[in-house]
Amino acid sequence: MSEEQIRELLRRFQEGEEEAGETLFRQMEPLVKAYALRMTGRAGERDDYFQAGMMGLLKAAQRFNPARGVKFITFALSWIEGEMRLYRRRTGFPLKVSRSMLEQSRRLNSCREQLMQALHREPTVGEIADVMGIASEDVALVMESSLPLAPLEEEALADGEGMSEEEKLLERLALGEGMMKLTPLERQLIVLRFFDELTQAETAGRLALSQRQVSRFEKRILRQLRFHMQPEV
Numbered sequence: 001m002s003e004e005q006i007r008e009l010l011r012r013f014q015e016g017e018e019e020a021g022e023t024l025f026r027q028m029e030p031l032v033k034a035y036a037l038r039m040t041g042r043a044g045e046r047d048d049y050f051q052a053g054m055m056g057l058l059k060a061a062q063r064f065n066p067a068r069g070v071k072f073i074t075f076a077l078s079w080i081e082g083e084m085r086l087y088r089r090r091t092g093f094p095l096k097v098s099r100s101m102l103e104q105s106r107r108l109n110s111c112r113e114q115l116m117q118a119l120h121r122e123p124t125v126g127e128i129a130d131v132m133g134i135a136s137e138d139v140a141l142v143m144e145s146s147l148p149l150a151p152l153e154e155e156a157l158a159d160g161e162g163m164s165e166e167e168k169l170l171e172r173l174a175l176g177e178g179m180m181k182l183t184p185l186e187r188q189l190i191v192l193r194f195f196d197e198l199t200q201a202e203t204a205g206r207l208a209l210s211q212r213q214v215s216r217f218e219k220r221i222l223r224q225l226r227f228h229m230q231p232e233v
Contacts (some may be wrong), residue, residue, distance in 0.1 A: 006024065025057060025058075031138060111131050138180060
């Protein structure tokens with residue numbers, strides 16, 4: 001079905017023609033089923049994910065504005081995946097955060113509070129690292145868990161509506177642990193692009209790479225980080 005046909009069905013659906021909506025949803029069902037299959041490895045849960053995805057499709061159809069110049073499928077996919085991820089959080093599947101990472105986060109917070117009392121000021125990353133006996137870089141990554149969201153985290157948590165503070169913390173810890181698994185070059189690239197908010201061209205200049213290399217590395221690293229943040233199934 002062409003984009004023009006999809007938009008015509010959407011127009012009619014938004015004007016109250018239910019039959020147009022039913023036609024559109026039937027056309028989109030295979031895509032939603034494919035996403036449901038990707039989101040869970042358990043056959044018995046695919047129907048639940050499919051229903052969540054169809055709810056996302058309905059919301060997308062109700063909210064789509066063709067004047068924005070975005071294809072409907074591109075717009076709908078974010079809603080479909082977002083509803084599925086929201087369903088997954090609400091069913092309580094644990095994130096891939098290791099026990100050691102959680103314990104390190106607790107130790108860091110305790111160490112920071114003790115140093116603040118002893119020094120009467122905010123301790124530096126180096127001072128915390130010395131007391132804990134770990135690398136300053138690892139301390140900085142764990143500390144990111146409690147800071148305001150950076151652009152990379154905003155992308156990763158864009159569908160976090162209804163999440164508790166504990167769930168958001170776990171997501172940040174999962175992201176931080178995923179960052180620790182990157183090579184120094186990969187980590188620096190992600191920091192420049194998503195925390196310092198440099199363009200791909202600016203990042204390429206800093207790292208002595210081509211913009212094409214930065215683009216290729218970025219896509220691969222983001223896939224790796226997203227995989228690490230997928231819940232255990």
